[in-house]
Amino acid sequence: MRLAAIEAGGTKFICAIGDDLGNIFERIVIPTTTPEETMEKAIDFFKNYKFDALGIGCFGPIDLDLNSSKYGYITSTPKVAWRNYNIVGKLKKHFSLPIIFDTDVNAAALGELRWGNAKGLDSCLYITVGTGIGAGAVTEGNMVHGLMHPEMGHIMIKRYPGDTYEGKCPYHKDCLEGMACGPAIEERWGIKAYDLEESHEAWSLEAFYLAQALVNYILVLSPKKIVMGGGVMKQRHLFPLIRENVVKILNGYVDKEEIINDIENYITYPGLGDDAGICGALALGSYALK
Ligand code: ADP
Numbered sequence: 001m002r003l004a005a006i007e008a009g010g011t012k013f014i015c016a017i018g019d020d021l022g023n024i025f026e027r028i029v030i031p032t033t034t035p036e037e038t039m040e041k042a043i044d045f046f047k048n049y050k051f052d053a054l055g056i057g058c059f060g061p062i063d064l065d066l067n068s069s070k071y072g073y074i075t076s077t078p079k080v081a082w083r084n085y086n087i088v089g090k091l092k093k094h095f096s097l098p099i100i101f102d103t104d105v106n107a108a109a110l111g112e113l114r115w116g117n118a119k120g121l122d123s124c125l126y127i128t129v130g131t132g133i134g135a136g137a138v139t140e141g142n143m144v145h146g147l148m149h150p151e152m153g154h155i156m157i158k159r160y161p162g163d164t165y166e167g168k169c170p171y172h173k174d175c176l177e178g179m180a181c182g183p184a185i186e187e188r189w190g191i192k193a194y195d196l197e198e199s200h201e202a203w204s205l206e207a208f209y210l211a212q213a214l215v216n217y218i219l220v221l222s223p224k225k226i227v228m229g230g231g232v233m234k235q236r237h238l239f240p241l242i243r244e245n246v247v248k249i250l251n252g253y254v255d256k257e258e259i260i261n262d263i264e265n266y267i268t269y270p271g272l273g274d275d276a277g278i279c280g281a282l283a284l285g286s287y288a289l290k
């Protein structure tokens with residue numbers, strides 16, 4: 001079986017051909033410009049191959065409601081050219097086969113569950129900490145949807161004592177994304193995140209904010225695994241700091257082995273590395289055929 005996949009991001013689109021074992025055979029990276037230009041290049045690439053289904057993990061917000069007239073649209077994105085763009089409709093005009101559409105982070109969660117660090121489980125949460133913060137989740141084998149889809153990057157969190165940074169979120173200022181995304185770290189300290197030394201106080205704040213978010217996700221969704229990806233999480237020294245804070249905040253309340261004795265494996269990096277998103281889109285494709 002051959003599957004097509006798109007990881008549609010705000011700066012680049014990754015298009016790939018692979019299979020339902022998570023192998024990728026061909027891929028291209030297209031810079032995200034206008035919908036017309038970007039989609040034309042993606043469609044030209046896919047026309048070279050035969051495949052059975054197409055999965056799309058997409059930046060959002062997006063409309064996932066099958067009963068909505070706007071199903072398959074990117075909706076209120078800050079990327080103006082893509083606002084109200086019918087991405088699934090455009091692809092359907094060229095490919096008459098099952099197409100499945102979800103958020104980039106729900107796709108990554110599915111990818112990690114199928115082939116990555118959550119393999120063998122039926123639930124996991126994937127969070128990316130990069131230009132923005134977003135998280136997706138799979139529970140009992142299905143991606144979490146609802147009124148729209150979770151927007152877990154925008155939850156409210158307590159401030160680190162003495163942190164007076166106003167916050168970067170254009171909607172909420174000091175929500176999780178506003179306080180802890182890569183650009184927020186860089187604006188708060190005036191230093192590129194990858195240039196901040198391990199001993200810099202920035203990382204204590206970062207771990208404090210991310211740990212609060214994870215605690216909230218643990219208490220609300222009860223995921224069996226938490227996978228943390230995105231540019232900021234390349235700072236591997238953040239993991240022990242985050243785990244320590246999570247244990248401290250939970251204070252024994254969630255009395256499970258995974259948290260009490262095995263937090264190193266419970267809060268982990270993507271097993272698929274930088275391919276969590278594109279492999280997730282591939283996993284969506286295979287999900288479409290089920
Ligand atoms: P995007 O979120 O745009 O898909 P990334 O996940 O790579 O892309 O996130 C980019 C942001 O992550 C940058 O703005 C930067 O702040 C931060 N970042 C990228 N690489 C690193 C790194 N090695 N260490 C710390 N921060 C990083």
Ligand code: ZN
Nearest residue numbers: 154169172175
């Ligand atoms: Zn926000």
